Amino acid sequence: MPGIAQEPHGGRMSGLFRTRLRRAAVDTRPLRTPAYRRLLLGQGVSFIGFQLTAVAVSAQVYAITGSSLWVGLLGPANLIPLVVFGLWGGAVADAVERRRLLIIGSLVAWSASLALLAHAWSGLGNVYFILAAVAVQSTGFAVTSPVRYAIIPRLLPTEQVAAANTLNFLAxxxxxxxxxxxxxxxxxxxxxxxxxxxxxxxxxxxxxAAVRLPRLAPLGDIARPGLRSVADGLRYIAGRPIVMMSFVVDIIAMAFAMPRALYPELTADRFGGSPVAFGWLSASLAIGSVAAGLFSGWVGRVRRQGAGLVVVIALWGLTVAAAGVAGPLWLVVALLAAGGAFDLVSAVWRQTILQTYAPDEMRGRLQGVFMVVVAGGPRLGDLRAGATAGAFGLVPAWAGGGLICAVLVLAAGLAVPAFRRYQATG
Structure with missing residues (x-):
């Protein structure tokens, strides 16, 4: 039209692309809150060190003993404190000032890092000392992990909780x-x-980050931490199908479809035992999680999170199954990365349900159970994968587990309509 400037067609398309990209990109609104921003950055930086130590400990134990059995014992040294102190730490988080508890738990974990450093400098080479230090570090992590997640709904508005969880899992x-x-x-x-x-x-x-947090006194009815308090939390879970199902679907996903224990056999059978291939397999799930986190802007906008969980966990199982029968390394890695992306979305929605559905006085205990399930599920998956591979072979154990996961989670979704119909608030 004469006299009116017309935006070129290419300009409109470019603007539309930028708008869609912004909507798809990770939601960074929670980073505008200084306390949460410090907590996320502190957690992300320290977790790199945590992973660094995990690899170093395994290598050092093997160097000292020459035995994979001793390396395997690092599993119970980690898991037992996670289960015991995860449940107890969650109960304590509902009864005490959370900032102080986070500082105390962090100091416990830090003391283990310092002990491992002193031991390495001393040249003693005592495997029992290393196992004890790992158990102490796991204890500190078990206490702080439920506290950190229970804190998030106190720092941010409800509509930003899913975005904050995505940023946490991305980090x-x-x-x-x-x-x-x-x-x-x-x-x-x-x-x-x-x-x-x-x-x-x-x-x-x-x-x-913990020191700079505001004071976070407990809200609502305060229960004295202990076995009774833990039991109250478990009864709360059992009496609420939506909360219970958020745990059930995760156990199904990890126990039946986690392929991690089969990576060495797959590498030996299909890729000539290549360390490079093993490295790509080991990193594939995390690569997918990172990619999904960077393009997760849509995740927080989904309201039917119960139905969404059923769908993404079924897709997780199917992509894992497909990876088990794929031939080229690039295709196996790509399928596992897709599975890692679905797993991140699942983790965000499960965490968000726990943080927004339950009252504040229950959040610590629910986060303790969440951490136990998250820590225990993959280890059950390792046991299942190894046992079934020994009995039926690599492909049935890998692909069959993924297919069973998809079938079971769909059946569970159909069996519990309240979970399937659950809609997030905020």
Whole structure:
């Protein structure tokens, strides 16, 4: 039309693309809250050190003993404190000032890093000392993890909780990729003491974030922490199908479809035992999680989170099953990365349901159970995968587990209409 400037067609398309990209990109609104921003950055930086130490500890134990059995014992040294103190720490988080508890738990975990550093410097090479330090570190992590997640709804409005969880899981996924890669360089050039020193230095970030938090006194009815308080939390879960199902679907996903224990056999059978192939397989799920986190703007806008969980966990199982029968390495990695993306979305929605559905006085206990399930589920998956591979072979154990996961989670969704119809608030 004469006299009116017309925007070129290409300009309109470019503007539409930028708008859609902004909507798809990770939602960073929670970062505008200084307390949450410090907590996220502190957690992300310290988690790189945590992963660095995990790799260094495994390498050091094997160097001392020459035994994979001793390396395997690091699993119980981690898991037992996670279960015991995760449940107890969640109960305590509902009864005490959360900022103080986060500082105390962080100091416990930090003391373990310092102990590992001192042991490496001493040259003692005592595997029992290392196992004890790992157990102490796991205890500190078990106490602080439910507290951190119980704090988030107190720092942010409800409509930003899902976005905050996405950022948390994204930071964890980045640490899961960066920590082991950094460990390879550090162990090659500096040794175990350098790895533990870096962990101790990086851990200072989460301590700083905890100290700068506002005071977070408990709200609602305060129950004295102990077995009765833990039992009250478990009864709360059992009596609410939506909360219970958020745990059930995760156990199904991890126990039946987690393929991690089969990576060495797959590498040996299909890729000639290549360490490069094994490295790509080991990193594939985390790579997918990072990619999904970067383009997760849509996740917080989904309201039918119960139905959404059923769908993404079924897709997780199907992509894992497909990876089990895929041939080229790039295709296996791509399918596992897709599975990692679905897993991140699942984790965000499950965490968000727990944080927004339950009252504040129950959040710590629910986060404790969440952490136990998250820690225990993959280990059940490792046991299931290894046992079924020994009995039926690699492909049936890998692909069959993924298919069973998809069938079971769909059946569970149909069996519990309240969960399938659940809609997020806020």
């Amino acid at each position: 964890g996924s980045i640490g899961t990729v960066a920590g082991p890669l950094l460990a390879g360089v550090v162990l090659a050039r500096g040794g175990y003491a350098t790895a533990y020193l870096l962990d101790a230095l990086l851990f200072a970030a989460v301590l700083y």
